[in-house]
Amino acid sequence: xxxxxxxxxxxxxxxxxxxxxxxxxxxxxxxxxxxxxxxxxxxxxxxxxxxxxxxxxxxxxxxxxxxxxxxxxxxxxxxxxxxxxxxxxxxxxxxxxxxxxxxxxxxxxxxxxxxxxxxxxxxxxxxxxxxxxxxxxxxxxxxxxxxxxxxxxxxxxxxxxxxxxxxxxxxxxxxxxxxxxxxxxxxxxxxxxxxxxxxxxxxxxxxxxxxxxxxxxxxxxxxxxxxxxxxxxxxxxxxxxxxxxxxxxxxxxxxxxxxxxxxxxxxxxxxxxxxxxxxxxxxxxxxxxxxxxxxxxxxxxxxxxxxxxxxxxxxxxxxxxxxxxxxxxxxxxxxxxxxxxxxxxxxxxxxxxxxxxxxxxxxxxxxxxxxxxxxxxxxxxxxxxxxxxxxxxxxxxxxxxxxxxxx
Amino acid sequence: xxxxxxxxxxxxxxxxxxxxxxxxxxxxxxxxxxxxxxxxxxxxxxxxxxxxxxxxxxxxxxxxxxxxxxxxxxxxxxxxxxxxxxxxxxxxxxxxxxxxxxxxxxxxxxxxxxxxxxxxxxxxxxxxxxxxxxxxxxxxxxxxxxxxxxxxxxxxxxxxxxxxxxxxxxxxxxxxxxxxxxxxxxxxxxxxxxxxxxxxxxxxxxxxxxxxxxxxxxxxxxxxxxxxxxxxxxxxxxxxxxxxxxxxxxxxxxxxxxxxxxxxxxxxxxxxxxxxxxxxxxxxxxxxxxxxxxxxxxxxxxxxxxxxxxxxxxxxxxxxxxxxxxxxxxxxxxxxxxxxxxxxxxxxxxxxxxxxxxxxxxxxxxxxxxxxxxxxxxxxxxxxxxxxxxxxxxxxxxxxxxxxxxx
Numbered sequence: 001x002x003x004x005x006x007x008x009x010x011x012x013x014x015x016x017x018x019x020x021x022x023x024x025x026x027x028x029x030x031x032x033x034x035x036x037x038x039x040x041x042x043x044x045x046x047x048x049x050x051x052x053x054x055x056x057x058x059x060x061x062x063x064x065x066x067x068x069x070x071x072x073x074x075x076x077x078x079x080x081x082x083x084x085x086x087x088x089x090x091x092x093x094x095x096x097x098x099x100x101x102x103x104x105x106x107x108x109x110x111x112x113x114x115x116x117x118x119x120x121x122x123x124x125x126x127x128x129x130x131x132x133x134x135x136x137x138x139x140x141x142x143x144x145x146x147x148x149x150x151x152x153x154x155x156x157x158x159x160x161x162x163x164x165x166x167x168x169x170x171x172x173x174x175x176x177x178x179x180x181x182x183x184x185x186x187x188x189x190x191x192x193x194x195x196x197x198x199x200x201x202x203x204x205x206x207x208x209x210x211x212x213x214x215x216x217x218x219x220x221x222x223x224x225x226x227x228x229x230x231x232x233x234x235x236x237x238x239x240x241x242x243x244x245x246x247x248x249x250x251x252x253x254x255x256x257x258x259x260x261x262x263x264x265x266x267x268x269x270x271x272x273x274x275x276x277x278x279x280x281x282x283x284x285x286x287x288x289x290x291x292x293x294x295x296x297x298x299x300x301x302x303x304x305x306x307x308x309x310x311x312x313x314x315x316x317x318x319x320x321x322x323x324x325x326x327x328x329x330x331x332x333x334x335x336x337x338x339x340x341x342x343x344x345x346x347x348x349x350x351x352x353x354x355x356x357x358x359x360x361x362x363x364x365x366x367x368x369x370x371x372x373x374x375x376x377x378x379x380x381x382x383x384x385x386x387x388x389x390x391x392x393x394x395x396x397x398x399x400x401x402x403x404x405x406x407x
Numbered sequence: 408x409x410x411x412x413x414x415x416x417x418x419x420x421x422x423x424x425x426x427x428x429x430x431x432x433x434x435x436x437x438x439x440x441x442x443x444x445x446x447x448x449x450x451x452x453x454x455x456x457x458x459x460x461x462x463x464x465x466x467x468x469x470x471x472x473x474x475x476x477x478x479x480x481x482x483x484x485x486x487x488x489x490x491x492x493x494x495x496x497x498x499x500x501x502x503x504x505x506x507x508x509x510x511x512x513x514x515x516x517x518x519x520x521x522x523x524x525x526x527x528x529x530x531x532x533x534x535x536x537x538x539x540x541x542x543x544x545x546x547x548x549x550x551x552x553x554x555x556x557x558x559x560x561x562x563x564x565x566x567x568x569x570x571x572x573x574x575x576x577x578x579x580x581x582x583x584x585x586x587x588x589x590x591x592x593x594x595x596x597x598x599x600x601x602x603x604x605x606x607x608x609x610x611x612x613x614x615x616x617x618x619x620x621x622x623x624x625x626x627x628x629x630x631x632x633x634x635x636x637x638x639x640x641x642x643x644x645x646x647x648x649x650x651x652x653x654x655x656x657x658x659x660x661x662x663x664x665x666x667x668x669x670x671x672x673x674x675x676x677x678x679x680x681x682x683x684x685x686x687x688x689x690x691x692x693x694x695x696x697x698x699x700x701x702x703x704x705x706x707x708x709x710x711x712x713x714x715x716x717x718x719x720x721x722x723x724x725x726x727x728x729x730x731x732x733x734x735x736x737x738x739x740x741x742x743x744x745x746x747x748x749x750x751x752x753x754x755x756x757x758x759x760x761x762x763x764x765x766x767x768x769x770x771x772x773x774x775x776x777x778x779x780x781x782x783x784x785x786x787x788x789x790x791x792x793x794x795x796x797x798x799x800x801x802x803x804x805x806x807x808x809x810x811x812x813x814x
Contacts, residue, residue: 056738056746087734087746089763122731123764231739310717314806324529327494331463332638339463339494356496357530399721399803 007270011167012153013039015180016203017244022141022148023155026134028082028120028127035082036134037155039199040107040142044073045240046206047115048214050222052235058086059096060116061234067100067115075109077199077238078102078135079117081158081184084195086122086233095126102132106139117236119158119184119195153182156197160186164274170263172256177204177245179264183237183271186278195234196222198271203244204260210249213261214239221268224300225276225390226308237268273390281400282392284316285373294383298335302378303389305333313394321365323352326376341381347374414677418574419560420446422587423610424651429548429555430562433541435489435527435534442489443541444562446606447514447549451480452647453613454522455621457629459642465493466503467523468641474507474522482516484606484645485509485542486524488565488591491602493529493640502533509539513546524643526565526591526602560589563604567593571681577670579663584611584652586671590644590678593685602641603629605678610651611667617656620668621646628675631707632683632797633715644675680797688807689799691723692780701790705742709785710796712740720801728772730759733783748788754781 014021023037049068051061067074078099085092100114118126141148153163167180181200218237249257277285288307293299306312309329315322323344330337344352346368349360368374421428430444456475458468474481485506492499507521525533548555560570574587588607625644656664684692695714700706713719716736722729730751737744751759753775756767775781 052739054735054738055742055744056734087731087759087763089761122735231735233735233738310801310805317806324494327463328461328529328638328640331461331640332459335462337462352494354496356494394717394806396803396806398717399724399801399806 006266007166007168009166011180012151012165012182013180013199013201013240014152015167016178016201016242018042018203018242019201019240019244020142020145021152022138022150023152024134024138024149026080027130028080034150034155034157035080036131036138037079037081037152038076038103038135038138038142039152039201039240040076040109040139041240041242043242045075045242046208047074047241048206048211048239049115050215050218050237052231052233054231054233054235056087056233058084058118058122058234059088059092060085060099060118061236062093063096063100064115064117064236064238067112070112073110073113074115074240075107075113076103077115077117077240079119079156079197080126080131081119081156083118083120083124083126084122084234085118085126088123088125091125095128098128099131099135102135103139106136107143115238117197117234119156119197119234122233152199153184156182156184158184158195160184161278164271164278166267166270168263168267170259172247172252174247174251175245177247177260178202179204179267181267181271183275185275195232196237196275197234198222198237198268199240200238200264200267201240201242202264203242205243205248206241207249217261217265217268219300220265220387221272224303224388225272226304276390276392279392281395281398283372283395284393286316286391286393287375288389288391289375289377289386290389291377291379291386292382293380293385293387296385296387299385299387300389302330302333302335302337302380303387306330306378307389307391310394313391316369317393317395319366319369321346321351321369323357326378327352330378337380337382343379343381345377345379413673414573414575416573418587419558419572419589420587420606420608420647421559422574423585423608423649425449425610425649426608426647426651427549427552428559429545429557430559431541431545431556433487434537435487441557441562441564442487443538443545444486444488444559445483445510445542445545445549446559446608446647447483447516447546448647448649450649452482452649453615454481454648455613455618455646456522457622457625457644459638459640461638461640461642463494463640465491465525465529465641466495466499467492467506467525468643469500470503470507471522471524471643471645474519477519480520481522481647482514482520483510484522484524484647486526486563486604487533487538488526488563490525490527490531490533491529491641492525492533495530495532498532502535505535506538506542509542510546513543514550522645524604524641526563526604526641529640559606560591563589563591565591565602567591568685571678571685573674573677575670575674577666579654579659581654581658582652584654584667585609586611586674588674588678590682592682602639603644603682604641605629605644605675606647607645607671607674608647608649609671610649612650612655613648614656624668624672624675626707627672627794628679631710631795632679633711683797683799686799688802688805690779690802691800693723693798693800694782695796695798696782696784696793697787697796698784698793699787699789700792700794703792703794706792706794707796709737709740709742709744709787710794713737713785714796714798717801720798723776724800724802726773726777728753728758728776730764733785734759737785744787744789750786750788752784752786
């Protein structure tokens, strides 16, 4: 089933009932493009968060982590693009907290009920005078129910070539539930600004015990993509749960809970794939399917390692079904694999098995790797765990963009 | 001191007394370039070996490992280029053993006294008929003391643009000792063929207890370079010790032993740097100096991770002193670092300290990163361990070569 059949690509985080969202330009970006975004809910929200594992993390990430640890109900998030507020010292922390405070005041929300995200260049202090004007204006518009300059998903973009937003509605016995979300990130270009930010909202009330489900979904979506192997200082994924549907997760039947989890995962996965597909330097989208691993962690580690290999990625760019590079990369990933048990396929075509190449028809292979999207399946013969990793190729454009962009 | 002052670049593995070495073309390479090489010694040799850590390793690597484990004295090594004899199954193992046997017979050496190395394309069986003609011819020439078609170091080249060979002589109270060596590998180009092979000979008799010294020297030289982070199926470094000087390591004074170890390390380091400098896609040579780490292992791991980052490497190619990418890469390496304690320098110029950029004069930075060789020093403030890692940049040429080369 294609995305367009399952998801409504015309809606953003405001789609679930009870949420408002929007964006505008407050002047942080010299280009005059939108750079300020806000989600606000009339009622209290439960929020689940996942953040960059980078030891070097930005001030807004620290503020979000602290607030989520304290717990309690939330009312929304304010996000800016154009400046990451990273490597900005104590001043950066003060600025991030002030952004949240400005949003809370503008929307009449409780103190400490807003989260904050930033994306953009690092090492520069935020121009707070612009935010002190912009945030009250945006907050007031949301509270008044006015249409904002641009949708939320446009105002968080940096080097993204297009907004990435999806929504869907589920029908349960007790009523309808909506999920929607958007993300920014394009990995391949200007990666100093390539923070991954994702915002997902739902009007189904989720219990705190949903946390492990959320972590698993993030692992299988955003943590399953790799563009260049580097993580950003600002990566953040937030799931906001309100009660606009009048339904709670615990009220759903087991089958309904499963459908909700599956839909939520599909939405996260589609957002994650959207980031890989939006790499400007990227010419191909490749799914590495690691199968028969000892553990899920091993499968993901191997998938990420191979998907991240410069030799494998350049071969894909060159339409080269180079099993040798894939096998060699697998072998150097620090996991114990057995080449004699390993099978490598391009889509359905086996190219390596029993320790030797199988010499399938070259034209068939070339047709597969010549395509825009294909799968490389790696069967390890070690166990029954599996993982998928999504990546793109490594092109001239990648080098050009990353070499020519300067601080 | 420059290399030319310390090392004689006109000699190869035959320089230490008691060794003979040479090469010829036996027809494995369609180009007609030299592809067969041999080192042979009249007397018994002690051999120290280090091999690829890749789980996917070639047949000759397995044969070398087995023979070194069995121990005993050795007489030499036979190596071919043009075919890696990797992923060739049981037949590949038989072929590797037969290569050694052919060399033993041709030189009248004991059974099991030869080692074997291969480098070239993977997944293709060796053409043994060519080796059955070539090895006896080359062995006979060495035994007869005849000049061979080409020096050893030329016959092991694949995509190398030049041979990499160095020799030096040390004067001790008891006499003179010679060390010489050569290597092949160019990492940046046709990496399927970019096996690292290194052969070092010395006429100083070394005890078996020298093994830990050898491992440490390999770690600080060949394991301290990174071109693209992938390891080959065939990487091999061998140190051959004979007694042509009439001296043994144990006879040397403590200071003399230190000088020998230092000279041996310098030679290994120079061979390793030669591989980085010979990357055809490479336009710059960069030394990452990791200082104040908790342990040597941590320092090397961080150095390799950052040196291997696509974002850092493309920034270097673009003459961009991008401290943000370096810091962010450090943070995502899986080691606990503290940005507030971290100092980053380009040569002597501090660019990041106390958690913030220091804004040194841009023209000074551009002069440094615009050069062909410079150092990036990372002080972690965590301890007193250190490591150097040598690498090159990531250029258009790298993508071009690796995308256009097909199996």
